Amino acid sequence: MSTLGRDVISRTEAQVIGSSPVERTAAGKSFGPEQELMTINIGPHHPATHGVLRLLVSLEGEVVRDLKPIVGYVHTGIEKNCEDKSYWKVIPFVERMDYLSYFFNMEAFVGCVERLLELEIPPRAKYLRVIHLELNRIHSHLVWLGTSALDLVAMSMFFYCFRDRDGILDLFEMSTGQRMHTRYFQVGGVFEDIPVGFERRVRAFCAEMPSRIDQYEAILNRNEIFLRRTKNVGVVSRQRLLDLGVTGPLLRAAGEPWDLRKVESSLPYADFDFRVPVGTVGDGYDRYRVRVQEMRESVRIIEQALDGLPEGPWIADDRKVVLPPRDELSTSMEALIHHFKLVTEGFRVPPGEAYYPVESPRGELGCFVVADGSAKPARVHIRDPSFVNLQALRDMCLDGYIADLIQNLAMLDPILGGIDR
Amino acid sequence: MPDAPGLELIAQDLNQTAPGSVLDTYHEHGQACLIVDPERILAVLGWLRDAPSQEYRFLASLHGVDYLPAEPRFGVVYELLNMPRVERLRVRAALADPEADPSEPGRPRTRSGGGDQLPEIDSCVSLFPTAEFHEREVYDFFGIVFRGHPDLRRILMPEDYVGWPQRRDFPVGGEPVIFTHDEREVPRWYE
Numbered sequence: 001m002s003t004l005g006r007d008v009i010s011r012t013e014a015q016v017i018g019s020s021p022v023e024r025t026a027a028g029k030s031f032g033p034e035q036e037l038m039t040i041n042i043g044p045h046h047p048a049t050h051g052v053l054r055l056l057v058s059l060e061g062e063v064v065r066d067l068k069p070i071v072g073y074v075h076t077g078i079e080k081n082c083e084d085k086s087y088w089k090v091i092p093f094v095e096r097m098d099y100l101s102y103f104f105n106m107e108a109f110v111g112c113v114e115r116l117l118e119l120e121i122p123p124r125a126k127y128l129r130v131i132h133l134e135l136n137r138i139h140s141h142l143v144w145l146g147t148s149a150l151d152l153v154a155m156s157m158f159f160y161c162f163r164d165r166d167g168i169l170d171l172f173e174m175s176t177g178q179r180m181h182t183r184y185f186q187v188g189g190v191f192e193d194i195p196v197g198f199e200r201r202v203r204a205f206c207a208e209m210p211s212r213i214d215q216y217e218a219i220l221n222r223n224e225i226f227l228r229r230t231k232n233v234g235v236v237s238r239q240r241l242l243d244l245g246v247t248g249p250l251l252r253a254a255g256e257p258w259d260l261r262k263v264e265s266s267l268p269y270a271d272f273d274f275r276v277p278v279g280t281v282g283d284g285y286d287r288y289r290v291r292v293q294e295m296r297e298s299v300r301i302i303e304q305a306l307d308g309l310p311e312g313p314w315i316a317d318d319r320k321v322v323l324p325p326r327d328e329l330s331t332s333m334e335a336l337i338h339h340f341k342l343v344t345e346g347f348r349v350p351p352g353e354a355y356y357p358v359e360s361p362r363g364e365l366g367c368f369v370v371a372d373g374s375a376k377p378a379r380v381h382i383r384d385p386s387f388v389n390l391q392a393l394r395d396m397c398l399d400g401y402i403a404d405l406i407q408n409l410a411m412l413d414p415i416l417g418g419i420d421r
Numbered sequence: 422m423p424d425a426p427g428l429e430l431i432a433q434d435l436n437q438t439a440p441g442s443v444l445d446t447y448h449e450h451g452q453a454c455l456i457v458d459p460e461r462i463l464a465v466l467g468w469l470r471d472a473p474s475q476e477y478r479f480l481a482s483l484h485g486v487d488y489l490p491a492e493p494r495f496g497v498v499y500e501l502l503n504m505p506r507v508e509r510l511r512v513r514a515a516l517a518d519p520e521a522d523p524s525e526p527g528r529p530r531t532r533s534g535g536g537d538q539l540p541e542i543d544s545c546v547s548l549f550p551t552a553e554f555h556e557r558e559v560y561d562f563f564g565i566v567f568r569g570h571p572d573l574r575r576i577l578m579p580e581d582y583v584g585w586p587q588r589r590d591f592p593v594g595g596e597p598v599i600f601t602h603d604e605r606e607v608p609r610w611y612e
Contacts, residue, residue, distance in 0.1 A: 378488075
């Protein structure tokens with residue numbers, strides 16, 4: 001057979017094979033030299049990568065045959081900088097890692113230091129933390145829903161979600177003074193009590209949010225384009241996800257009911273009645289359903305926390321760790337000395353190491369702190385869920401279309417600020 | 422968390438399966454930790470993962486720590502998790518610095534980043550696939566080499582970076598910032 005003839009035949013075969021990736025992998029065929037692979041670069045600057053993420057993708061036609069995520073473009077050395085700051089100055093640093101779930105970063109670090117100090121925080125502080133954490137979870141999921149739906153060309157979802165997210169930022173501004181990166185949690189409790197009228201506004205938000213979620217589901221749940229793009233796409237088995245260390249909604253969508261709020265939490269989640277949404281298939285659609293349902297459960301938690309909000313102090317009364325009240329400074333010498341020592345040197349933490357995990361919107365967010373007895377941590381390491389979950393992207397995308405890669409990445413919900421730290 | 426007696430039992434069993442593997446144990450803040458010999462880390466992690474009484478099948482996290490000036494200097498810390506029992510166990514491999522000066526313990530002979538000898542430990546990617554990114558991160562920041570890692574490259578720092586930035590003797594702010602107006606003041610900045 002002439003060279004030309006062979007070429008024509010191989011091209012025809014390649015077309016037939018390439019049109020159905022599922023069939024082809026089922027047959028277990030390997031690459032021939034005539035099947036051309038093309039390696040292309042996606043990102044780092046691309047709106048669909050949800051940050052500064054670079055993907056090296058090997059394509060056979062439109063089918064992804066290999067994928068390698070390359071990260072580190074927004075690495076700012078936060079962990080190194082933390083070693084040079086006293087404990088209370090580290091809080092704003094860790095907040096800026098995962099910039100959509102800043103309350104969770106704070107809780108992980110602050111909780112870890114409290115564990116090292118063996119400091120018990122007052123019940124009101126715990127409840128206030130839960131309220132803000134769950135508001136933050138809704139906020140994070142709303143940004144995820146808006147941007148992911150935008151990737152699947154549902155433009156209006158983006159506007160609706162950001163409208164509601166702005167409402168949450170208004171609430172944060174009211175209680176903490178900042179819309180993002182609030183530095184609200186302190187070692188020992190929270191910075192300030194909630195202001196008058198905050199509870200009323202949160203209740204109004206909680207009353208409205210379920211109907212808003214209904215509207216979102218009305219847009220997406222039976223949207224044919226959305227269903228076709230997400231159903232049975234990016235399925236990874238539950239065992240493989242566990243091996244890869246994946247946690248959070250991704251793991252729950254695959255059917256594993258693992259939620260740190262239920263099993264080990266030093267915050268009073270046991271007081272609240274809420275359910276853990278779990279998927280069955282583990283495709284993109286399940287991931288979407290799990291996250292949307294989590295928003296409803298968060299609303300329920302906030303309502304119950306407001307109902308049961310205990311009276312009392314909002315920060316612990318340990319003067320060696322917690323700043324004295326402002327009004328005591330002009331009358332009490334002791335308070336002035338404590339204030340001066342805490343602001344200039346900071347508090348010292350006895351030597352030791354601790355790991356403290358919290359359930360962030362993306363999975364297990366753990367903070368590991370090594371204390372050497374001085375006022376500065378010897379090592380702060382954040383186990384960021386996006387960093388670990390990103391390893392599952394290759395398994396999700398392999399032998400699927402490149403259009404599904406965008407969808408898989410959106411449903412993975414990576415935050416590059418958290419990955420790169 | 423295994424309690425303090427439970428931790429001692431684990432250490433005893435481990436020393437029977439892999440003699441001399443557990444160097445020390447400690448239990449603080451309600452958390453249990455085994456300090457193990459880095460040469461036997463795979464035996465220890467494999468036993469903790471597979472032994473029917475243990476089954477710590479989930480590696481939650483892996484941290485690198487530089488304990489300068491303590492000896493041994495480095496630690497690779499594994500946070501293991503048993504999901505059904507909700508028990509966490511920390512395993513710390515205590516790694517000595519091959520560049521440490523024996524006459525002056527705790528003080529490295531050369532500036533960090535200049536040395537060629539790096540501490541080495543076996544990679545646990547074969548046991549826990551999730552460790553791939555974690556180990557790359559530890560290598561990137563501490564210069565700890567993981568033998569048998571499938572793709573041991575820098576992950577967060579640039580590929581051509583020299584030095585191990587999270588070591589305690591690496592200065593903060595040691596990197597000159599290049600703008601167009603001060604390019605000439607930092608000779609050979611492009612290297």
